[in-house]
Amino acid sequence: MRKLKNEELDRLTLETFKSATKTKLVVILDNVRSLHNIGSVFRTADAFLIEKIYLCGITAKPPHKDIRKTALGATESVAWQYVEHTSDVVKQLKKEGYQNIAIEQATKAIMLNEFEIKKDEKYALIFGNEVKGVDQEVVNTCDEVIEIPQYGTKHSLNISVCAGVVIWNFWSKLNP
Numbered sequence: 001m002r003k004l005k006n007e008e009l010d011r012l013t014l015e016t017f018k019s020a021t022k023t024k025l026v027v028i029l030d031n032v033r034s035l036h037n038i039g040s041v042f043r044t045a046d047a048f049l050i051e052k053i054y055l056c057g058i059t060a061k062p063p064h065k066d067i068r069k070t071a072l073g074a075t076e077s078v079a080w081q082y083v084e085h086t087s088d089v090v091k092q093l094k095k096e097g098y099q100n101i102a103i104e105q106a107t108k109a110i111m112l113n114e115f116e117i118k119k120d121e122k123y124a125l126i127f128g129n130e131v132k133g134v135d136q137e138v139v140n141t142c143d144e145v146i147e148i149p150q151y152g153t154k155h156s157l158n159i160s161v162c163a164g165v166v167i168w169n170f171w172s173k174l175n176p
Contacts, residue, residue, distance in 0.1 A: 017077045022051040023171055024122045026093065030086040030138055031057035031129040032159055039070025040160035041127070046074035048171040053078055056086040057135075086138045090124070094141075098124040102134040102142040103166055105155070109147040112166060117173040125170070127163050 012020060027050055032038055038060055045053055055061050061082045062068065062075035083089045090100045099121050117123075126142065128134030139145060148157060148165055157165070 014077055017046070017049075020049055023049045023174055025050050025167065025170055025174070026052045026054065026098065026122075026124045027163065027167070028054045028056060028086060028089055028124055028126040029059045029159075030126055030134050031132070032059045032127065034130060034159070035060050035064055035066035036070045037130065037158065037160045039067040039072075039074075041163045042067070042071040042074035042078055042080075044160070044164050044167050045078045048167050050078060050167065053080040054086075054089045055080060055082045056089060057084065086126070086135060087141055090126070090138060090141045093124045094143075096122075098122045099144065100124045100126065100142045101144045101146050102126045102128070102139045103148070103162060104128060104134045104139060104145050105147050106139060106145045109145040112146050112148050112169055115144070115146050117170055119174060123170060125163075125166055127159050127166075130159055 025048075027041060027045055029038065029041060032041075038055070042053065059082075060067060062071070062080070067075060094100055101123060103125060126134050126138060128138075146166065148162060150157070
């Protein structure tokens with residue numbers, strides 16, 4: 001066994017990425033304050049061919065050196081848009097046929113491993129602020145709330161880790 005060289009990884013070019021069929025997922029960042037978390041979510045979105053990222057509220061926008069440092073160019077490949085109010089994006093995506101899902105700990109939340117992902121659905125995954133989570137007003141407008149099961153003492157994951165877990169789960173079920 002040997003590690004692969006970069007030229008053996010069969011990476012898409014920027015042009016090929018932009019024209020590739022995307023996973024029926026969009027990501028919404030609701031008031032995410034850490035520039036490194038934002039950049040990390042861009043990288044994850046690139047890895048799994050996510051349609052678009054919506055940056056809302058206080059979430060910073062590219063170009064920014066601290067986002068770029070973590071994103072490693074993914075801000076150029078992944079489509080993104082800034083919208084001031086997260087609830088506006090959720091309402092618009094609902095009109096476009098997306099199922100809006102807050103990733104949050106809440107009453108009546110469905111555990112990620114128990115959520116049934118349907119291949120014919122389009123999904124918008126909403127990730128919230130590092131301290132306050134997804135704003136309650138946004139949760140109120142969502143179709144579902146999903147929680148990642150956790151068994152330790154902290155019961156919270158960094159938003160970039162949370163996004164990686166949830167996006168991978170959805171991608172693996174939408175793209176077998």
